Amino acid sequence: MKKISVLFLCTGNTCRSQMADGYLRGRYGDRFESHSSGSAPDLRKFSETNGVHPYALEMLKRYGIATEGLHSKLWTPYIKGEIPIDIVLTLCGSGRDELEEACPIFPGRAVKAHWGVDDPSHVKGTAEEIDRAFEDAFRIIRRRIDALAALPVETMSREELQREVLHIAAMA
Structure with a gap:
C-alpha cells in the first residue's frame, strides 16, 4: 500500500517542522512518508547540526526518536x-x-492545514524555561501527529481528510 506523504512546512525549517518530521518518521514511518522544509531556511544557522536547532534534536532524542538525516532544506x-x-x-x-513570521503558502491540490505552534526558539530565559518551551511545542506536535495517525487516512476521501486535519489543528 502506498504511504501517505506529509510535508511539514515552516519558514526556517529548524525547529517545529524538524520535530514533526522526525516524530512522524520515527513513530509512524510504516504508514507515512515524512518530509519537512522551509520557505526561507538559513542554512548557515546551526551549521554544526545541519541547520536543525540543537534543542529540537534533543527533544527527539529524549523521546527515543532517531535524528540521523534531519537537515534544514528549502x-x-x-x-x-x-x-x-x-x-x-x-x-x-x-x-x-x-507578527514576526510569514507562514509560507503551498500551491497545488494537496490537503492543507495550518497547525500553528509558537516558535520555541524565540523564548529567552533560563535553560529550564527554554527547555519547557521546546517540550510544550513538541507535546502539541506529538498530540496532533498521533491524532492524524489514528485516522484511516488510506481509505478516506480527500474531503474527509481535509476536514479531519483542520479539526486536528484545534488540538493543543
Missing part, C-alpha cells in the same frame, strides 16, 4: 512538484509569532 522541490505530497501542514506561529 521547499523548492516540493513546490515544483518534484516530490509528490498528499498532506501539507504548516507549523508557523500561533499568535505572537504571526
